[in-house]
Amino acid sequence: MFSHLEPYAGDPILSLNEAFQADPRPHKVNLSIGIYFDDAGRIPVLDCVRDAEAQLLVANAPKPYLPMEGSAAMRAEVQKLLFGADSAALREGRIATLQTVGSSGGLKVGADFLKRWLPGSAVWVSDPSWDNHRAMFEGAGVAVHSYPYYDPATGGLRFDAMCDALRGLPAKSVVLLHACCHNPTGVDLSRDQWQALVPILRERELLPYLDIAYQGYGDGITEDAHAIRLFADAGMSFFVANSFSKSMSVYGERAGALSVVCASAAEADLVLGQMKATVRRNYSSPAIHAAGIVSRVLGDPALRQAWEADVAAMRERILAMRQRLHAVLGQRLPGRDFGYFLTQRGMFSYTGLSPAQVDRLRDEFGVYLVRSGRMCVAGLNSGNVERTAEAMAAVLA
Numbered sequence: 001m002f003s004h005l006e007p008y009a010g011d012p013i014l015s016l017n018e019a020f021q022a023d024p025r026p027h028k029v030n031l032s033i034g035i036y037f038d039d040a041g042r043i044p045v046l047d048c049v050r051d052a053e054a055q056l057l058v059a060n061a062p063k064p065y066l067p068m069e070g071s072a073a074m075r076a077e078v079q080k081l082l083f084g085a086d087s088a089a090l091r092e093g094r095i096a097t098l099q100t101v102g103s104s105g106g107l108k109v110g111a112d113f114l115k116r117w118l119p120g121s122a123v124w125v126s127d128p129s130w131d132n133h134r135a136m137f138e139g140a141g142v143a144v145h146s147y148p149y150y151d152p153a154t155g156g157l158r159f160d161a162m163c164d165a166l167r168g169l170p171a172k173s174v175v176l177l178h179a180c181c182h183n184p185t186g187v188d189l190s191r192d193q194w195q196a197l198v199p200i201l202r203e204r205e206l207l208p209y210l211d212i213a214y215q216g217y218g219d220g221i222t223e224d225a226h227a228i229r230l231f232a233d234a235g236m237s238f239f240v241a242n243s244f245s246k247s248m249s250v251y252g253e254r255a256g257a258l259s260v261v262c263a264s265a266a267e268a269d270l271v272l273g274q275m276k277a278t279v280r281r282n283y284s285s286p287a288i289h290a291a292g293i294v295s296r297v298l299g300d301p302a303l304r305q306a307w308e309a310d311v312a313a314m315r316e317r318i319l320a321m322r323q324r325l326h327a328v329l330g331q332r333l334p335g336r337d338f339g340y341f342l343t344q345r346g347m348f349s350y351t352g353l354s355p356a357q358v359d360r361l362r363d364e365f366g367v368y369l370v371r372s373g374r375m376c377v378a379g380l381n382s383g384n385v386e387r388t389a390e391a392m393a394a395v396l397a
C-alpha cells in the first residue's frame with residue numbers, strides 16, 4: 001500500500017536540532033532552532049505563565065471544545081494587543097480574529113482560505129523567508145514567488161528592488177511581510193520604509209499578509225506592532241498571523257491567532273464565517289489551555305505587567321549577546337565590519353558564514369547553525385558567547 005512513498009527528508013532545522021541533541025560534546029552550542037533560551041541555556045517558564053496556569057488549576061473548570069474560532073476572551077485580547085485598544089478598525093468591528101493552533105495553524109488556515117476565495121492570487125514571500133512559508137502556501141495549492149529582500153553585500157535590505165518588484169505584481173497578489181524580527185535574516189524595514197510601502201500596496205491593490213512571530217523581541221511589544229497599526233490606520237485590508245510561542249515561551253501549547261482586517265463589519269462577518277468553515281475542515285477547534293494562558297496573561301493587569309517585564313528582559317539579553325559577539329569579532333578580525341550584528345533585530349542574524357564555514361563550526365567547535373548561515377542569537381549566553389565568537393573568528397579568518 002505505501003511502498004511507493006518517497007522518504008521524507010525531514011525539516012532541515014528540526015533535523016539539525018536532533019543532531020545537536022545526539023552530539024556528546026559537553027561544550028556544544030545550539031544556535032539552530034528559533035527558541036529563546038535563558039542565560040542558563042534553558043527554555044524559561046515565565047512566572048506570569050506559571051501564575052496563569054495556577055489560576056486555571058484552581059478554577060478546575062471543565063474542558064469543553066472551544067468554538068471553531070477559539071476563545072472569545074483570547075480573541076479580544078489578541079485584537080487589543082495587535083491593533084491597540086483605541087483602533088478604529090476594532091471599534092468599527094472590521095477585524096475578524098480566530099485563535100489558531102500556533103501561528104502556523106493560522107498561516108495555513110489563511111492559505112486555505114485564500115486558495116478558496118482568491119483563487120487567482122499567488123503569494124510573494126521575501127528572499128529569503130522562513131522556509132515553512134513556502135511549504136504551507138504550496139501545500140494549500142497556492143503558487144509562491146519571492147521578492148528581493150536581503151542584501152548579502154551589506155547585511156541589510158534591498159528596499160528599492162523590493163519596492164520595484166511589488167510595483168510590478170498583478171492586482172490582488174498576496175505579499176507576505178514579517179512585521180518585525182525577520183526570520184531568517186534579522187533585517188527589518190524602518191518606519192519610513194513601512195510608510196513608503198503603504199501607497200505601493202494600495203495603488204497596486206495588493207493584499208499584505210503580515211507574520212508576527214517575535215513580537216517584543218525587536219524594539220518593544222507595542223513598537224513591534226507598528227506595521228500592523230500603520231496598515232490598519234491607512235484603511236487597508238490585510239491578514240495578520242501572530243504567535244505567542246516565543247513571546248510567552250509557550251512553544252508546545254500552540255498559542256497563536258489569525259486576524260483579517262476588512263473594509264466593513266459585514267465583510268469581517270463573512271470572512272470569519274468562511275474561516276470557521278476552513279478550521280472545521282482542518283482541526284475543528286483550537287487548544288483550550290493555550291487560550292486560558294494567553295487570555296489571563298494579557299487580561300490580568302498584574303500578569304500583564306510581569307509579562308511585559310519578562311519580554312523586555314528577553315529582548316535585552318539578546319541585545320547584550322549581540323553586543324558581546326560584535327565586540328569579540330571586532331577584536332579578533334579588525335578591519336571587518338560586523339555592525340550588522342547590532343542593526344539586525346530579534347532572535348536571528350544572518351552571519352554571512354558560508355555552508356562550508358557552518359560545517360566547520362559544527363564539526364570542529366560543536367557550534368550549530370543552519371547552513372544558510374542563520375544564527376539564533378538567543379542560544380548564546382554568558383557561558384558560551386566568548387567561545388562561540390572565537391570559533392566564528394577562527395572559521396572566518
Ligand code: PMP
Pocket residue numbers: 034101102103104105130178183211213242243244245251255256
Ligand atoms: N512565522 C515565523 C516567521 C516563525 O519563525 C515561526 C516559528 N518558527 C512561526 C511563524 C510559527 O510559530 P508558531 O506556529 O509556533 O506560532
